[in-house]
Amino acid sequence: MDAAKPQLMDRPKAEAQHAASEASGAALVSALDAVLGVQADVALDAVPVPHRRVERWKYTPVAAWWKDVLAPDVSTVADAGCEANPVPGLDAYRLVFVNGTFDAAASDLPVHTGVTCMPLSQRGDAKLQDVDAFSPEVSDWFAGLNGRYSQEGLYLRVTQGVELDRPILIHHHTCGAGAFNVLRHDIAVALNASVKIVQWSTATAGADGSVNILTRADVGQGARLHIDKVQDEEGTVRHIAFEDIRQGRASHAEVHTITVRGAWVRNDLAFRINGQGAHAELNGAFLPGEGEFVDNHTTVDHRVAHCTSSENYKGILYGKSTGVFNGKVFVRPDAQQTNAYQQNANILASEKASMNAKPELEIYADDVKCSHGCTVGQFDSDALFYARSRGVGLEAAKAMLVHAFIGDILKGFAVTEVRLEVEHRLAEKHGWDVWNDHPNDDA
Amino acid sequence: MLKINALKASVEEASILKGLSLTINPGEVHAIMGPNGSGKSTLASVLAGREEYEIEGGSVDFDGADLLDMDATERARAGLFLAFQYPVEIPGVSNINFIRAAVNGKREHEGLEPIKGKAFLDMVKEKAQLVELDGRLRNRSVNEGFSGGEKKRNEIFQMAMLEPKLAILDETDSGLDIDALRIVSDGVNAMRSPERSFLVITHYQRLLDYIVPDFVHVLVDGRIVRSGGKELALELEDKGYDWIKEDIVA
Numbered sequence: 158m159d160a161a162k163p164q165l166m167d168r169p170k171a172e173a174q175h176a177a178s179e180a181s182g183a184a185l186v187s188a189l190d191a192v193l194g195v196q197a198d199v200a201l202d203a204v205p206v207p208h209r210r211v212e213r214w215k216y217t218p219v220a221a222w223w224k225d226v227l228a229p230d231v232s233t234v235a236d237a238g239c240e241a242n243p244v245p246g247l248d249a250y251r252l253v254f255v256n257g258t259f260d261a262a263a264s265d266l267p268v269h270t271g272v273t274c275m276p277l278s279q280r281g282d283a284k285l286q287d288v289d290a291f292s293p294e295v296s297d298w299f300a301g302l303n304g305r306y307s308q309e310g311l312y313l314r315v316t317q318g319v320e321l322d323r324p325i326l327i328h329h330h331t332c333g334a335g336a337f338n339v340l341r342h343d344i345a346v347a348l349n350a351s352v353k354i355v356q357w358s359t360a361t362a363g364a365d366g367s368v369n370i371l372t373r374a375d376v377g378q379g380a381r382l383h384i385d386k387v388q389d390e391e392g393t394v395r396h397i398a399f400e401d402i403r404q405g406r407a408s409h410a411e412v413h414t415i416t417v418r419g420a421w422v423r424n425d426l427a428f429r430i431n432g433q434g435a436h437a438e439l440n441g442a443f444l445p446g447e448g449e450f451v452d453n454h455t456t457v458d459h460r461v462a463h464c465t466s467s468e469n470y471k472g473i474l475y476g477k478s479t480g481v482f483n484g485k486v487f488v489r490p491d492a493q494q495t496n497a498y499q500q501n502a503n504i505l506a507s508e509k510a511s512m513n514a515k516p517e518l519e520i521y522a523d524d525v526k527c528s529h530g531c532t533v534g535q536f537d538s539d540a541l542f543y544a545r546s547r548g549v550g551l552e553a554a555k556a557m558l559v560h561a562f563i564g565d566i567l568k569g570f571a572v573t574e575v576r577l578e579v580e581h582r583l584a585e586k587h588g589w590d591v592w593n594d595h596p597n598d599d600a
Numbered sequence: 601m602l603k604i605n606a607l608k609a610s611v612e613e614a615s616i617l618k619g620l621s622l623t624i625n626p627g628e629v630h631a632i633m634g635p636n637g638s639g640k641s642t643l644a645s646v647l648a649g650r651e652e653y654e655i656e657g658g659s660v661d662f663d664g665a666d667l668l669d670m671d672a673t674e675r676a677r678a679g680l681f682l683a684f685q686y687p688v689e690i691p692g693v694s695n696i697n698f699i700r701a702a703v704n705g706k707r708e709h710e711g712l713e714p715i716k717g718k719a720f721l722d723m724v725k726e727k728a729q730l731v732e733l734d735g736r737l738r739n740r741s742v743n744e745g746f747s748g749g750e751k752k753r754n755e756i757f758q759m760a761m762l763e764p765k766l767a768i769l770d771e772t773d774s775g776l777d778i779d780a781l782r783i784v785s786d787g788v789n790a791m792r793s794p795e796r797s798f799l800v801i802t803h804y805q806r807l808l809d810y811i812v813p814d815f816v817h818v819l820v821d822g823r824i825v826r827s828g829g830k831e832l833a834l835e836l837e838d839k840g841y842d843w844i845k846e847d848i849v850a
């Protein structure tokens with residue numbers, strides 16, 4: 158048994174092999190510690206800076222700029238303010254963070270029996286969830302940075318059986334030059350409780366620097382967590398986000414990610430399914446335009462029997478943009494009767510766009526149902542000609558096909574207002590008039 | 601209305617249309633018949649502006665404009681319509697949104713505002729009745745899972761919505777049952793007018809009993825080899841194509 162035991166998610170070992178000490182930026186880190194007044198309790202030098210030789214960073218080069226992340230302009234403050242509620246008409250609790258600082262005036266915290274919800278910095282003695290051997294902090298340099306420097310975020314506890322009546326909208330806003338927007342959200346949803354979270358990231362046109370958000374969620378037995386995650390950042394910020402989701406028995410967790418806009422975006426999701434009968438769902442769509450880069454790395458770790466996971470990512474790449482998808486699915490020896498589905502479909506809307514897609518299934522149990530598919534193609538020329546032969550313009554015809562292509566992803570959003578606003582923003586970004594008016598969509 | 605002169609076209613190096621000429625005046629109905637693979641659908645696609653086809657010679661005048669100079673969208677907006685032999689399925693795009701985009705494309709070309717919801721739905725209702733299109737098909741994805749006959753009705757429904765100047769119907773009769781054939785033909789006939797012309801591609805004389813053509817042409821090997829009145833269709837039904845092919849060789 159031991160011999161066959163997989164080295165699951167054992168990321169640091171491989172990476173450590175090529176770690177050169179000065180390449181970890183130790184000097185820059187201690188300088189930043191001093192600037193930010195941080196008492197370092199997370200050992201960063203154990204985790205090397207991402208390097209192309211490491212599989213997880215093969216298509217996502219950071220060599221040219223990782224040092225910039227460690228030299229932010231700390232005078233960049235939250236003076237530009239934040240746009241009003243990014244989702245008009247949405248009735249939600251709201252936490253607003255501008256450049257990593259909680260904006261109390263713009264926020265509206267839930268006052269609800271059985272719900273503890275506050276900015277992380279105000280939690281007092283309340284403990285955060287443990288970082289364990291499988292947490293991203295111990296294996297990923299950016300997550301390590303987050304662990305070292307994050308001092309703010311959402312602290313949320315939902316007690317047994319409580320269903321929060323409205324979604325919680327977490328708005329991350331970045332503005333100014335050299336931003337260092339580091340946040341950590343720590344969520345625990347207890348037995349049979351349920352909560353919907355919307356994470357919405359924006360940045361102003363002049364913003365640069367980095368955004369680093371780590372969300373750790375414990376989804377207890379029979380509990381439900383639904384996260385709608387929207388990335389719509391102007392400027393040139395580099396955005397990296399981690400989701401570290403731990404699921405208990407018969408729990409249900411979903412993360413839906415849409416990247417509307419973003420110069421450089423990496424999402425790194427990990428679902429650990431620890432209890433039988435649980436279901437994990439992770440869907441995403443990304444539509445990078447000229448010069449944009451979007452990377453979705455996902456890991457679904459089936460550790461116990463009788464669980465299901467469903468994953469569906471779709472990309473449409475415009476101009477000279479680049480997309481990366483890497484979907485790991487582990488089915489451990491004990492995870493019999495697993496049903497895991499993974500799909501990644503991509504359309505290259507431009508000859509200059511490129512997509513690197515890699516499904517990775519590692520299955521160590523024999524009685525399982527796992528399927529996956531991965532495609533990279535172009536727009537369907539028959540459908541385009543058909544639409545044009547009816548007088549629909551070429552761009553409008555493509556926009557219709559895009560809407561159809563990512564329709565299932567959009568429908569997955571838990572909050573209708575979020576979907577409508579995302580559609581509106583995509584239409585605006587790409588100039589898609591035909592999207593504006595769909596009277597029968599909801600019929 | 602349409603003046604095709606010595607049109608030559610090829611696809612993937614194979615020449616399909618080999619000098620085809622045809623003139624259609626306003627209000628006329630022309631039928632084209634011809635053996636499988638003779639180039640009928642190719643002619644329809646070339647006229648509609650499918651870019652895979654290479655134009656190697658000749659000219660096409662549509663209502664005073666150079667048709668070959670326009671792209672597919674412009675041709676449609678100028679009033680040309682093609683009912684496909686094999687209508688395309690577009691999963692995820694609802695039939696109703698599809699036709700709305702088409703109607704609005706045409707209106708934009710005419711300098712009109714997008715059509716209002718109520719006016720649009722009234723129009724859909726009226727035109728769907730014309731071909732007795734099942735109301736449930738409106739909200740389904742374009743042609744997806746439609747039966748063969750439903751697809752063909754949907755083509756004629758779209759034609760009715762767009763009110764073209766020239767409609768090319770490529771084997772609209774294939775796949776229709778006997779009742780549907782009559783219904784669809786009635787729909788087409790209701791749209792006949794002194795300003796509107798039709799080019800009807802078919803293999804069967806039966807359709808021409810319903811949609812009575814002014815002229816019948818026989819297309820063989822990329823050329824029109826014989827033209828006549830509606831009785832030519834009867835003759836073809838009777839004798840097949842061999843006698844014409846023999847005539848050409850002779």
Ligand SMILES: Nc1ncnc2c1ncn2[C@@H]1O[C@H](COP(=O)(O)OP(=O)(O)OP(=O)(O)O)[C@@H](O)[C@H]1O
Nearest residue numbers: 611612616634635636637638639640641642643652
């Ligand atoms: N895209 C293509 N690539 C290669 N060959 C093609 C293509 N399109 C048409 N052809 C060929 O051109 C010829 C004419 O085809 P076309 O579809 O125009 O015939 P048709 O007269 O409509 O036949 P049918 O009565 O069977 O519908 C055929 O030999 C066909 O195989």
Ligand SMILES: [Mg+2]
Nearest residue numbers: 640641642685
């Ligand atoms: Mg044909």
